Amino acid sequence: MVLGLGTGSTATYAVREIGRRVSEESLLISATATSAATGALAVALGIPLRPMGDFSKLDLVIDGADEIDPSLRAIKGGGGAHFREKIAVAASRRTIIVVDSSKPVETLGKFALPIEVHPFALGLVQRQLQRMVATVTLRLKPDGAPFLTDQQAYVLDAKFGTISDPVDLAMRIQALPGVLAHGLFIDLIHEVVIGLEDGVRVEKR
Numbered sequence: 001m002v003l004g005l006g007t008g009s010t011a012t013y014a015v016r017e018i019g020r021r022v023s024e025e026s027l028l029i030s031a032t033a034t035s036a037a038t039g040a041l042a043v044a045l046g047i048p049l050r051p052m053g054d055f056s057k058l059d060l061v062i063d064g065a066d067e068i069d070p071s072l073r074a075i076k077g078g079g080g081a082h083f084r085e086k087i088a089v090a091a092s093r094r095t096i097i098v099v100d101s102s103k104p105v106e107t108l109g110k111f112a113l114p115i116e117v118h119p120f121a122l123g124l125v126q127r128q129l130q131r132m133v134a135t136v137t138l139r140l141k142p143d144g145a146p147f148l149t150d151q152q153a154y155v156l157d158a159k160f161g162t163i164s165d166p167v168d169l170a171m172r173i174q175a176l177p178g179v180l181a182h183g184l185f186i187d188l189i190h191e192v193v194i195g196l197e198d199g200v201r202v203e204k205r
C-alpha cells in the first residue's frame with residue numbers, strides 16, 4: 001500500500017504503530033508524510049518515505065482533526081499542516097481520521113478555522129476575512145514571532161462562530177487571492193475512529 005501519514009499528536013500514534021509493524025512484521029508499504037515533523041518521525045522509525053509529488057494516488061491516509069461533525073466534515077490545521085494534508089487526502093482512495101472524544105461536534109465552528117496565507121497576501125486576506133468574520137488572529141510561535149508553515153507561509157485563525165454552511169464558507173475562503181489552504185475538509189473523509197474511555201467508536205460515511 002501507499003500510505004499518507006498525518007500530522008499531529010493523535011496521528012503520531014498511528015505513525016508509531018505503522019513504524020512498529022514495518023520493523024517487527026516487515027510490513028511492505030511506501031509512505032509519504034504530510035509535514036516535515038511527520039517525515040522526520042517516519043525516517044526515525046524506518047518507514048520507507050517518498051515525496052508526495054511522486055504519487056498520483058494514495059491508498060490510505062490516516063490523520064487527525066480538530067473538530068469533526070456527524071457528516072464527517074472536519075476542521076483541521078491546528079498543527080498548521082493542512083495544506084499538505086489536504087493534498088494527500090484529495091489524492092487518497094480512503095481517509096481515516098483518528099480523534100479523541102473531545103473532537104466530535106454537532107456543528108463546526110467552536111475551533112477557529114486555520115487559513116494558510118502567502119506572506120505577499122497577508123494584509124489583503126486579513127482585511128477580507130475581517131469583513132466576513134468577527135475575529136482573525138495571526139498565529140504566533142511561543143517566542144512571539146509569526147508561526148511559519150512548511151511552505152514558509154502564515155496561518156490566520158478565523159473565528160466564525162457556528163459554521164452553518166461549511167461548503168459555502170469553504171468556497172468563499174478558497175477564492176480569496178493568496179489563500180494557500182483552509183482547514184475545512186468536506187467530502188474528503190470516509191471514516192472516523194473516536195477514542196473513548198472504554199474503547200473506540202467507528203463512524204463511516
Ligand code: DER
Nearest residue numbers: 008009010064066077078079
Ligand atoms: O493540524 C492538523 O491538521 C492536525 O491533524 C490537527 O488537526 C489534529 O491534531 P491533534 O491530533 O494533535 O489534536
